[in-house]
Amino acid sequence: MRTHLLALGLVLGLGTASAALAGSTAPAQPPLTALTKDSGTPMPAEQKSVHFDHAELHIAVDPARRNIDGRAVLTFTATAATGVLLLDLDRNLPVHAVAIDGQPLAASAWGNPDGRLRIQLPGLLAKDGKLTVAISYGGKPHVAKNAPWDGGFVWSHTKDGEPWVGSAVEGEGCDLFWPCIDQPGGKPDLVDLYVSVPKPLVAPGNGVLVGVSDEGNQRTYHWRARHPATYAVSINVGPYRELKGEYRSRYGNTIALHYWYLPGEEAQAQALFAEFPRLLDFFEAKIGPYPWGDEKMGVVETPYKGMEHQTINAYGNHYAKDGGGFDWLLQHEFAHEWFGNQMTNANWDDMWLHESFATYMQPLYAQHLDGDADYYSWLHRLRLMLRNRYPLVSGSGRTEEQVYDERNGPGQDIYNKGALMLQTLRHLVGDRAFYASIRELVYGRPDPKPGNFAPQYATTRDYIGIVDKVTGRKLDWFFDVYLYQAALPKLDVQRRGDTLDLRWQVPHDLPFPMPVEVRVDDVVHTVPMTDGAGSLAIPAGAVVTIDPHSVLLRDEPRITEFQQWMKQQRAQREAAKR
Structure with a gap:
């Protein structure tokens, strides 16, 4: 959705400054590896060998230091025998410890040189076998330069100077802040997310709120969500106020409504x-x-x-x-x-x-x-x-x-x-x-x-x-x-005396028997366009409108001319600036 927001905002006449209150001044940071930056690379066989059952994520957010400390307890079921567990995690969040089924592993058993955390299992995990891996990690998560288009954490402040933090990782993926399988098909069946923040900040999250606990000057919010899309697991921290309500669905169930907003609004x-x-x-x-x-x-x-x-x-x-x-x-x-x-x-x-x-x-x-x-x-x-x-x-x-x-x-x-x-x-x-x-x-x-x-x-x-x-x-x-051609189909329209001839012009001469509506005076006719062409008798002097209900997506010269004119206008403005 990232590109669409920018383009549509401009067409609607909206500003785009709200997209990155803090991102435009992101500090220098280590570069992301190609694997971490590029979400959706081909899934390795080791990742295909496991099903992601459960993710228990403990993430402490420190807005003052722009730092997170994490502990992920992840449960998998083997879909094929494997001796390796392969996860995605930004290497700029160093791993401190790894344990399998409660047994700590030697540091030599894991490595993360390029953003793909490779864990050598103590033994072969048989098909249908289960394992639980606990990973302690942390550091400074990647800072978004222009969220959500360039993803990462956004460390910002409200107008009153209170910390205001959010994550947006659609493009770069879940591995920017938790060890995951960074693929559309990498969803865990269940996620328990524990977010710890300094009091009195609030941490809204995915799913249902299981509980809130206090420890010293920290408060931990426990959220539980089923089948969340990997990039849809999020961190949100701020001095939020909350609106609550209920919606009685036409399907007979009642849905809880929640909106967390900033004070003064x-x-x-x-x-x-x-x-x-x-x-x-x-x-x-x-x-x-x-x-x-x-x-x-x-x-x-x-x-x-x-x-x-x-x-x-x-x-x-x-x-x-x-x-x-x-x-x-x-x-x-x-x-x-x-x-x-x-x-x-x-x-x-x-x-x-x-x-x-x-x-x-x-x-x-x-x-x-x-x-x-x-x-x-x-x-x-x-x-x-x-x-x-x-x-x-x-x-x-x-x-x-x-x-x-x-x-x-x-x-x-x-x-x-x-x-x-x-x-x-x-x-x-x-x-x-x-x-x-x-x-x-x-x-x-x-x-x-x-x-x-x-x-x-x-x-x-x-x-x-x-x-x-x-x-x-x-x-x-x-x-x-x-879907599979770049160019739009063109509709060639020719009028020969009392006959209107229509013909689709399609890339690579592909079949395209798309019917065409034609309004003749006040009557709308549908031309079948068998084999991509058709004709319609038109009385002399009749007023003719092609596609009167604007339902055909097709190449239209008027729009091409407008787009070219807009491009020229932009070029002239840029030249004037220089």
């Missing part, structure tokens, strides 16, 4: 908190039950723009208004509870499954609240940001950096182009099939109810198969063009 916080119930009602009506209803819907104010931390979404939009009637950042991050946290991409190459669906939720929500004008306004803003330089999906494994790379990857198109593609798909298959496909993708079943579904992993091909199943049609041609 009570009125704005109350207004934002009032959005929580209608957000839940929208998503539960459109998609299905809130996946973490037995934990909470939580939001915490952060010293950076935002991030979809599971059940504790980071919010740093400063309560900005944009005329849309809702806080778009809060809504986008909350969408990721379904698209990202409940349904997780199997590989970063499938990241559009998170971002395209989450982005499409903003125009849908605008339409839900205020009608079609706001819906199409949102879609038009997204359309102006398309780049179409690289396909949304490469078809091979990718790292996070490769996917978000604006110069050599799809970048923000995984948000904007993907959302517009979903608008086209929705029109093609109809609302019933479209939302049925989303439920299958998110929940793995057509009839989700609280308690009858589990977190899902999904690939692009999984979703294509789901759409084929719910529609009873083969729609590979649709996804082959929109």
